[in-house]
Amino acid sequence: MKINGAQIIIECLVEQGVDTVFGYPGGQALNIYDALYKNSDRINHILTAHEQGASHAADGYARATGKVGVCIATSGPGATNLVTGIATAYMDSIPMVAITGQVPNSLIGKDSFQEVDIAGITMCITKHNYIVKEIKDLAKTLREAFYIAQSGRPGPVLVDIPKDVTAALYDYQYEVPKSILPVTETIHEKNLQIAVDLIKNAERPFIYSGGGIIASGAQKELLQFAEKISAPVATALMGLGGFPETHPLSTGMIGMHGSVASNKGVTECDLLIAIGARFSDRVVSDVNKFAPHATILQIDVDPAEVGKNVPALASIIGDAREILNKLIPLVPKQENKEWLEKIQSWRDKFKYTYQSGDTLRPQFIMNNIYDQTQGEAIITTEVGQHQMWAAQFYKYTKPRTFISSGGLGTMGYGTGASIGAQIARPDERVVHIAGDGSFRMNCNELCTIAHYNVPVIIVIMNNTTLGMVRQWQTSFYDKRYSQTDLDRGPDFILLAKAYGVKAYDVTTQDEFVNAFEEAWTNREPVVINCHIDKDEKVLPMVAPGAAIDNIILD
Template sequence: MARRRHRRQGPRRAHARAGRRMNGAAWLVQALAAEGVDTLFGYPGGAIMPFYDALHGATLKHVLVRHEQGAAFAANGYARASGRVGVCVATSGPGASNLVTGIADAMLDSVPMVVLTGQVGTALMGTDAFQEIDVYGMTLPLVKHSFLVRRVDELPHVTREAFRLARSGRPGPVLIDLPKDVQLADATQLPAHVPAAVDEVPRAPPSGYHAAAALLAHARRPVIYGGGGIALGDAVEAFRTFVEGTQIPTVLTLKGLGALPAGHPLHLGMLGMHGTRAANLAVQECDLLLVVGARFDDRATGKLAEFAPGARVVHLDLDACEVGKLRHADVAVVGDLRASLQALAPACSAQLRGRNGGARRRWRDACLQRAREHAPRYDAPGDTVYAPALLRRLSQQVPQAVVSCDVGQHQMWVAQHWQFDHPRRHLTSGGLGAMGFGLPAAIGAQLADPDACVVCVSGDGSFLMNVQELATVARYRLPIKIVLLDNQALGMVRQWQELFFERRYSEVDLSDNPDFCALATAFGVHALHVSRADQVDDALQALLSIPGPALLHVAIDQAANVWPLVPPNHNNAQMLDPQVADGVAPHPPTAHDQKEDADAIPA
């Protein structure tokens, strides 16, 4: 017991030796350390100043970004790459409001974050005081939970609950709003912080496994559709074992990429708006869709009413709210995803050895043959740099890299052509699609694993949205490699205006871009430039050989488009691709197959 009292009193004694009273801010700093936080990202200001005073001399590593949005995205990238809770800090008013985009991104992509914001003193709240905004109300739709701390003795409960909620179940951001007087209040009476246990994820009832296995046994053309929930549920290995055991062709969402290694023989590629032909057509033709940790996002499904029109659906997910939300599930398996896959694998493997085995083998062979026939080509004619070829080449040179993307054409080229071997190595703003994500998220990923090779792929539009974070990269000498694809346009918007707005190019011209190499150099970041295809190999080698941070500026053709593309209000079989006839429909099952399927699959 004496030893326990010593450990509980130790932090206060250390603080007393420093000549400072234990206030709410100092208690919170020590609570963060007790929660396992080692790094936080922020920008100081008036209402959060007591917290920054408490940070002075603390063991926590604080990373000073150059804009609060950079802090939120950096914490976001830290959490995505590590699986741990990311923490960001800002002051009241504009500091807090600048965090909102990063908070929303974390909510839509289920990223565990704890957000700390300063607030005016409790006596001033509601008076329109300087830099006062209702952060609690402003962020309520964007977080798993918000806390407004009104008394210092609320801090232990609030801190414990914030981290528990951020980690538990489907992860997400939690906000703690801290009035200045609460931070300054005497906290000597507060106990040492003890983290709360993460809620145990419930297991799905066995009836779901049996129903799923029975439905799969009757399927002749099954497809597995995997999403971001696989990584969130720590189910990557279980998912791979399941795919191997069942030998079912598999497609992945943008956030699911890496759940199967890119070169896996059963991986048909990404599905959806910019998905592969093999993936999209397989889903459109299948008679059973086994959905694992995916949510039928509109970018994945295309025209929802025509998505997988002949398929029964088995939906495995942790979040019951996602099951049946957009597509009826014939069988719902709601619970711990890893446990569900482990329980379902032997049952399904046994069932698959029975009836319809020959039909499933023919189906699998046909899907894989189509994937081979429509594999991307990298022998683009001409002297200009072909972005997909450059990205594939870089992927081969740094196969274990963590890649942080911005949003636009380059984001889709990375998804299509980088060979990911784990979902946590692919950091991308999926649900929100936030430009400016890439560079600060790369900062977070690099600080989560200082030994990792971190590559930021950005476009000229996205890069300028948080370009100030080059100062953060330079200050902390983070060895991030930045590949900046510059077509002097808002490329994705320009492509849509070309295809669907009769080439009325409205406000997409970026021909007055700065000299990006000079800009990077001004920040203290080494810069290279490449504009011809025959320069790419040497440029990539030079980029990777630089020991510190470096930027490779790549001039690409403004007319280059991302293919394939599913037009709006079309199904995923109706892909546009100049190399293939437009709007190719899937090969329909024969009348004989349709009759057999109707007889085989139970209602």
């Protein structure tokens, strides 16, 4: 039967198992929104305060579930407002489909009202993008978009659809979505055997685990593999939750603000096994001094990552879960007793710690959140010092429980992401950790949280400054605090109340404990504004460009 293009979009979304989309309407997306109105019983639409919030919410939805997140916007500024969210998803390999309205075909290229070449703009921050100029190509393109977003190394795909295409009529027939199969054709026996030989001969093996473990669902296999070869496991920021941090082999996060055990472990190991990790500059720092004694074995689904930042002697290309399942029966059981004792000595001597006392400190806040939630919350973050405290002082034991912008470092990301994560997993609880600087950027999404009664607990680490930038200015710019003081509004308590969200203003440990306990119990949207000192530091720290074991502890 013939239906219009807007209805074809709805049918394709339902085909793909989409139950929720995030967006904001506009002139060139009106046909799509009319179809959403008529199909509100089939697809839940969340109206955000801003298109950027919609893109971050779709991203958070995807990170919390592993499914494709979907956002919709109109042409021109609506589409360009998605760009930061699309780039955020691209840098962290998050499956997303962004659907944008476009001016009619007859007006394209004429500088028409609200016309931009969004496909051209997003070319370098999408896995693929499309302009659908004919109705006959619409369903096929949408199906391809979802397949590309999920297959191989995940990523965002943009589909730009002119308004006349959404109005045109065409035959539609249901199709079963194409199966997403793990990449296995590139896993060669020769490379597996090389890896086995390297592991057999290693006396100090060390595993560096990234977001690829979570993307492939390989957390159980990683645990089994690490236990069999007795290798400590350090995680990248995007890998948090991929290996249980309560396990004796876990050394925690690696990199600029990683643990001493992780950074020293990678420096002294003789075999570094990197799995689903891209050797970011925030992990590697001085590439010439990174893992200086180690042979590097790199396991990744994307061949372009192998040797890109750090030379790898050996590699296996393919899905991490499939590769580990092939390696586990091939590698011998190992003990590495002396190596593990050395790792443990670093863990014991250099724990993440702080001087507590009675002062309300960010480290105490994260420890108390962990205690009160018993490690069962989904933690979302903005970007900055609070992000690192959330990474350091909350123990992640399950995948998809730490949701944060890693590669792009997007301030303003977390509030939208917390909405997406909470809607995606309604039976779980989301705690959003924000800095006052980041929270200002997209605090308008409080109206979304309030309207849909999304029971997110927002904890603001309010130090009245851009904390991470100030920390760098203190350490490397002789305390020249250029434009980092945020000694201005808004009053976050009044702001929250203006949107109809309950809020607490806390200055002491007891006040925080009581406020969080009440928020956790009542299951409703809450803002907790925590006043902390503006000179709090994130430690340990490696200075940019220094060797990764050149660690500032105090």
